[in-house]
Amino acid sequence: MNDIKLALLGSEGAGKSAVLVRFLTKRFIGEYASNANSLYHKRLSIEGRLLHLEVFDPCSQSGESKCILEEPVEWADGFIVVYNISDQMSFLNAQNILCQIKEARGEEMDKMDIPICLVGNKQDLCHARQVFEEEGYALAQEHRCHFQEVSAAEDYLEISNLFTKLIRHVMDHLKYRADLHRYSGSKSIAKLINNVFGKRRKSV
Ligand SMILES: Nc1nc2c(ncn2[C@@H]2O[C@H](COP(=O)(O)OP(=O)(O)OP(=O)(O)O)[C@@H](O)[C@H]2O)c(=O)[nH]1
Numbered sequence: 001m002n003d004i005k006l007a008l009l010g011s012e013g014a015g016k017s018a019v020l021v022r023f024l025t026k027r028f029i030g031e032y033a034s035n036a037n038s039l040y041h042k043r044l045s046i047e048g049r050l051l052h053l054e055v056f057d058p059c060s061q062s063g064e065s066k067c068i069l070e071e072p073v074e075w076a077d078g079f080i081v082v083y084n085i086s087d088q089m090s091f092l093n094a095q096n097i098l099c100q101i102k103e104a105r106g107e108e109m110d111k112m113d114i115p116i117c118l119v120g121n122k123q124d125l126c127h128a129r130q131v132f133e134e135e136g137y138a139l140a141q142e143h144r145c146h147f148q149e150v151s152a153a154e155d156y157l158e159i160s161n162l163f164t165k166l167i168r169h170v171m172d173h174l175k176y177r178a179d180l181h182r183y184s185g186s187k188s189i190a191k192l193i194n195n196v197f198g199k200r201r202k203s204v
Pocket residue numbers: 010011012013014015016017018019029030031032033034035058059060121122123124125150151152153154
């Protein structure tokens with residue numbers, strides 16, 4: 001069974017837990033405990049493969065600019081970065097988080113895009129919108145990631161689709177990483193053999 005590790009990141013109150021609980025239970029509860037880091041587990045099957053999904057939902061800290069990221073950024077295979085479309089600050093924070101992911105995983109990103117989905121949540125509050133959808137698209141384009149606006153309060157299908165898409169991307173990414181590892185391993189073995197036997201042949 002494959003393990004897939006996702007981290008949900010974003011400002012306090014952006015709706016990270018609501019988005020996750022919607023995906024896991026199909027329900028919107030309204031209020032979620034936010035005083036502790038939580039790790040959720042789910043088994044699911046995608047493309048006939050059984051997966052063990054782990055999703056890390058960190059407890060937000062009060063200082064927006066503070067980095068709570070170090071651990072999840074190293075740990076996760078993929079990210080969901082959530083902002084609230086009716087809160088400009090949460091969008092700026094999402095921008096900041098995307099930059100921090102790039103900083104931490106830049107070397108990997110040069111070879112293949114890290115699976116990330118930027119999510120503009122609370123689409124049902126569009127009367128109070130502070131972030132245009134185009135700004136979300138532009139930011140996602142800049143960071144080479146997926147983008148979607150959703151409403152955890154009103155949608156299940158869109159949220160379910162975005163998780164499925166992201167998990168597929170993670171599966172491709174993990175396969176690519178394993179192939180790369182195998183390839184560089186076999187290349188260094190070939191080099192070693194060449195060094196040993198190549199030199200020996202010369203001295204005969
Ligand atoms: N109108 C509306 N409210 C939402 C939506 N998603 C979440 N909320 C509300 O926004 C508030 C914060 O949601 P949470 O899911 O706790 O946000 P969070 O990002 O996990 O917050 P922390 O755990 O404090 O970091 C709650 O009162 C939710 O009911 C949405 O799509 N629409």
